[in-house]
Amino acid sequence: MPAKAPAQGRPRLAEVDTRIVDAALIEMKDKGLTNLTLEAVAARAGVGRPTIYRRYSNKEELIRAVLTDKVPKLSLTETSDVVDDLVSMAVTFADQLNKSGLLSVAIAAHAEARHNPVMADVLKTDYLLPRSQSVVGAIERALASKQFVQVEPATVRDLLFGPLIYRLLVVGEEVSPFGLRTLAETALSGIRTPGGK
Amino acid sequence: MPAKAPAQGRPRLAEVDTRIVDAALIEMKDKGLTNLTLEAVAARAGVGRPTIYRRYSNKEELIRAVLTDKVPKLSLTETSDVVDDLVSMAVTFADQLNKSGLLSVAIAAHAEARHNPVMADVLKTDYLLPRSQSVVGAIERALASKQFVQVEPATVRDLLFGPLIYRLLVVGEEVSPFGLRTLAETALSGIRTPGGK
């Protein structure tokens, strides 16, 4: 979300907002976070550099906006099988993240966050927090319905997302959604209660 | 490994090699890959910038050298319990990687590799390949001894490392080796054969 415009004067063009974020996304996918230049973003968006800075006070803020706007939401379809809901959510998310080209951006942002408090805050506030709602809810529902043996919710989260992200990151592009689903199911199989459906 | 020096003329000082790589490691941990400057590396190493370029033709090559030299080797202790060997190896590796500050460097390198064929090659050649030997060997031994149900070796790898890396990356610093071990064991529990010790 860009910094908000003052009330007076000419209003900002909404179209410019989207041109900037779209251009930034393409540039990130092309060049990576390291080699991302606002100059190229501005050129691709057909915009002056100050027009970007008017909205985002620095590169981090722009990255934040891209992550916020473009990373897929976690879509939770609630069926009778709680565990299957979890798996579907995680697989869909990982696959979309990978296909959209944002996987590497998100991962690079996490790495950057280690040395960069601003980026850490960006991630926590705009990336993880809004997404953890769905995940934690679904996990707690699964735990409550005794689908899982007694484990920490964080453990479920790590078993669910860890292998998916790791495989996508290490292997590269070509991973089928089916393979991902199998992997996620296998990862969770160790903590499923024997009687669970 | 730096570009090799010619046979003739004054030989390169080995000490300079190590000063450069050590300084680079510290700078990476301090600033992150994105904000790594060879100027700062040179200053910290007490070396002229051209002396770095004599060894590494660009930033990527230097990062390659750091990853090659400084990322811990996978130390495999062979006991009677093959699965425990695997877990120990992975936990030790992940913990060392995290504690040494190289986790974020390695992860950022993976993200970078998505857009940068040179970096992709660096990772494949100098990072993954030499380490996969031990892992693949141990996994195949575990499979052969029927400790695991019949799965792809890659699945074992992803279940083993995925959750560990994911947790360290997402959570941040403070994860105890004990917590890591529990996580890894839980991840593998789903593919262990019932009768296996």
Add this chain to the structure above:
Amino acid sequence: MPAKAPAQGRPRLAEVDTRIVDAALIEMKDKGLTNLTLEAVAARAGVGRPTIYRRYSNKEELIRAVLTDKVPKLSLTETSDVVDDLVSMAVTFADQLNKSGLLSVAIAAHAEARHNPVMADVLKTDYLLPRSQSVVGAIERALASKQFVQVEPATVRDLLFGPLIYRLLVVGEEVSPFGLRTLAETALSGIRTPGGK
């Protein structure tokens, strides 16, 4: 004269132009053309290095600007005595050139021009051409008024400036304007018509 700024965008600060050329002049006098560094010019002018390159694409262009802006014009006072006008002009010019510290710069530029077509063009276009107007005019007036025996204008020019420049160059700093005047008059005495006033 700096490369002209585009019409659009923020206009260049005229003050920066003068700060750069003034700083360059001081540096040239201090260090000589050989040891002139744009880094030092930029520092003295309180300006970033790219700001200089925006105006002058290289060192030669900057030197051209200094020669164009700072070398004294030939001031011709027209009295009844045409020859005295010539002498005054030459002596004043040589003395100012020497005192301003630009003598060595101009001479070094001439030497450089032997190997450097760009510099040769700089000299011809910005240094000699605009100054030759006055000289040629005055010489032709002197020839027309029969003050001189019949000689080439170029001969007059060389007799007039040659000894002055040579003395200043070879001897060094301390030459009085009076000595210069005597020298110039002596040089021309050989071509003056006997009856001439």
Add this chain to the structure above:
Amino acid sequence: MPAKAPAQGRPRLAEVDTRIVDAALIEMKDKGLTNLTLEAVAARAGVGRPTIYRRYSNKEELIRAVLTDKVPKLSLTETSDVVDDLVSMAVTFADQLNKSGLLSVAIAAHAEARHNPVMADVLKTDYLLPRSQSVVGAIERALASKQFVQVEPATVRDLLFGPLIYRLLVVGEEVSPFGLRTLAETALSGIRTPGGK
């Protein structure tokens, strides 16, 4: 003249001396003093850079050597006409200097000397001093024989060399020895005694 070699050990190759100075001369003519690099001299001479530094402690010393070795001596042919001897000497010298390509080197050295005491000393000691012997002698003989009106010897020198050097420097390459002679004779004509031959 290079710094003298120690008595002990392997003697220096005399051939290396000449290869260096010859290469330096060619490079100077090609590139000018400003762009002269010892690297290029060494390469052209087929010699290591330290081999040059062993003989000449810096660039100035090498230039000194070239000026000393390669600038033509003033050859004074003593005939009955003292003034004609002077003119011949000056014209021959200027013409050779020009044709050898060393004119610009010598001039650049003079300009450099303004800011560089070492170069000033080089010129005074190795260039001007050994040559002024002949000139001063010839001038004093001319003065003694009443060929000239009473003037300073320095004035004669400046009238003689000034116009020649100036013309060669300003005009460029194509000046005939005959034109030079005429110019020199004209310059001196103003101080010749009426009765002189």
Add this chain to the structure above:
DNA sequence: ACTTAAGCGAGACGGTACGTCTGGTCTTAAG
């Protein structure tokens, strides 16, 4: 309808880092 505050593209500005080149010094192996 007219003022006014801000948006906008372009590009200047002081900096910082890049990757390269040279200067003068030093170190090696071979002679």
Add this chain to the structure above:
DNA sequence: CTTAAGACCAGACGTACCGTCTCGCTTAAGT
């Protein structure tokens, strides 16, 4: 001790971006 080769530190080169700052112009909202 000399030689050719080449490493070493230092520092300048010309270029690319950064984040900020004007400029001339356009565009709404509020008088």
